[in-house]
Amino acid sequence: MINEQIRDKEVRLIGADGEQLGIMSAREAYKLAQEAELDLVKIAPGAKPPVCKIIDYGKYRYELARKEKEARKKQKTVELKEVRLSPNIDTNDLNTKMNAARKFISKGNKVKVTLRFRGREMAHVQASKHILDDFAEALADIAVVEKAPKLEGRSMGMVLAEKR
Template sequence: MIMNEKIKASEVALTGVNGEDLGIMSTKEALQLAKEQKVDLVCLSLASSPPPCQLVGRTDFKQQAIKESAKSRKAEKGPKLKEIRLSAFIEEHDYDTKKRQAERILTSGDAVQLLVRLEKKESQEAKQLIEQLVRELKHCGVQEKGIQVSGKQVIAVLLPIA
């Protein structure tokens, strides 16, 4: 990011601290205005002529840059898959807790894997439990595939709604 005296253009298209358009002015005038307001002059892009610049408080700019880089890193990695384990015969209060947990994960942008470990002949109950949970979480997540029933577990994966 090019700031203050490092901007080599003769004139810049200036935007104020609060986003107001200050028009096109010479770089010297813009730097003088930045010094008067005790802020920095930041060049946003070198692609156009005159380059768009903005008056920004140093701490605001740094915080904004940190947030943007964190966002881009998260988007680069993609959503995480978080697992929630249940039992086929779960109490209502525990069920509600697991549902709220899944909602929180989905709304934060991560995927959820619902997993029920089977002990005896409880595959039907486990499948019904997961179907019910998927129906109740429809407002914040979509099912990736069907419900998978394997030998010792029943699994469903929910993706966050974009």
């Protein structure tokens, strides 16, 4: 809220150079802001009494937008990468897939390991669960199982995340 929008009876006022001007009515504070040719901006509406500051509103909004943009820049989005396996995978192929998953996890991404069943392979679902267990065990030094192996339709999947 700025200028005339502030309808509180009394506010705590902070001057343009950051010093406390004390508690006064919103009208008096607005008059002081007009004399300084600046805006009266409510910066802490939850406080008792609300805190207002005499500042240039355009500059204030610009600073807030800059801080927000800077905070977004520092965030890292965690992606979900997928590694697909089949029940009759050979050990060397499995090691290749493990190395790929290890690379994804070390970069900070989560890895979804999917074991896909086709045709008659559906008859041996429980016998193939050990592949996912071995996969998780091999990556236990850098990863933790976030979502345990679960059968969903014709595929069994689990999610691995970086160890904290």
